[in-house]
Amino acid sequence: MIRLENISKRYVMGDVQVAALDGVSLEVDKGEFVVVLGPSGSGKTTLLNIIGALDVPTEGHVQINGGNMTLTNKVNRFKFRRETVSFIFQTFNLFPSLTALENVQFVLDMQPADKTKKEKRNGQANRARAIEVLTDVGLGERVNHFPHELSGGEQQRVAIARALATGNPVLLADEPTGELDFRTGIQILELLKRQAEAGKTVLVVTHNREISRIADRVIELSSGKIVSDGAPRGGKAEIADLQW
Ligand SMILES: Nc1ncnc2c1ncn2[C@@H]1O[C@H](COP(=O)(O)OP(=O)(O)O)[C@@H](O)[C@H]1O
Numbered sequence: 001m002i003r004l005e006n007i008s009k010r011y012v013m014g015d016v017q018v019a020a021l022d023g024v025s026l027e028v029d030k031g032e033f034v035v036v037l038g039p040s041g042s043g044k045t046t047l048l049n050i051i052g053a054l055d056v057p058t059e060g061h062v063q064i065n066g067g068n069m070t071l072t073n074k075v076n077r078f079k080f081r082r083e084t085v086s087f088i089f090q091t092f093n094l095f096p097s098l099t100a101l102e103n104v105q106f107v108l109d110m111q112p113a114d115k116t117k118k119e120k121r122n123g124q125a126n127r128a129r130a131i132e133v134l135t136d137v138g139l140g141e142r143v144n145h146f147p148h149e150l151s152g153g154e155q156q157r158v159a160i161a162r163a164l165a166t167g168n169p170v171l172l173a174d175e176p177t178g179e180l181d182f183r184t185g186i187q188i189l190e191l192l193k194r195q196a197e198a199g200k201t202v203l204v205v206t207h208n209r210e211i212s213r214i215a216d217r218v219i220e221l222s223s224g225k226i227v228s229d230g231a232p233r234g235g236k237a238e239i240a241d242l243q244w
């Protein structure tokens with residue numbers, strides 16, 4: 001589903017060059033649940049943004065779902081993001097003036113006409129789909145609440161519902177539990193893990209080694225390079241056994 005070949009990303013800051021990523025190659029299969037682990041500044045967000053076509057590498061090739069992202073233009077990258085990847089962020093990034101339902105329905109209304117032709121004719125279908133995914137993440141009773149009326153964990157659930165609503169096959173989560181308390185964070189991880197079990201390809205970025213233990217596979221970054229890729233160091237842990 002995801003193939004990166006020798007990716008480098010350099011930022012030029014005056015006279016100084018920062019190598020955010022330096023020769024990163026990796027492959028992720030459909031349905032994998034992968035944690036990308038590394039300290040602050042190690043290149044995790046840069047990596048996720050390149051996979052999600054929010055950013056382009058300085059060197060190397062990116063293939064997602066068969067499409068070569070490095071070669072395509074801005075419009076193609078926009079289409080790719082709309083149809084292939086969904087992002088979940090640390091700070092949820094919900095529209096404060098839209099309800100939970102409207103935040104989710106918004107991305108469905110943005111889908112291209114050919115993909116959701118029927119729904120375009122019948123906005124009720126997008127609304128029904130939004131309610132369905134919000135119910136799936138446990139927010140069926142909260143659909144008409146605004147973000148400020150929801151807890152952090154509930155806001156992150158809205159963001160996950162929004163990511164799931166379109167049916168895009170790749171979920172990219174950048175420190176999704178960073179703003180949440182331990183218990184809420186675990187619930188969010190469980191929810192993300194279940195998406196991989198249901199066939200999505202899920203990448204979760206964290207700087208927290210304890211969190212990384214819930215994955216079958218941990219890709220560890222240090223100074224823009226992959227330093228390990230495999231089973232979590234210290235052994236795999238059940239979500240219920242995590243402490244952080
Ligand atoms: N837009 C940018 N301009 C300049 N340097 C950047 C930019 N984005 C990231 N960097 C640098 O690249 C490195 C990796 O950053 P980032 O991918 O955000 O790491 P992480 O998410 O692991 O904290 C850091 O040294 C950071 O300062």
Ligand SMILES: [Mg+2]
Nearest residue numbers: 044045046174
């Ligand atoms: Mg980051």
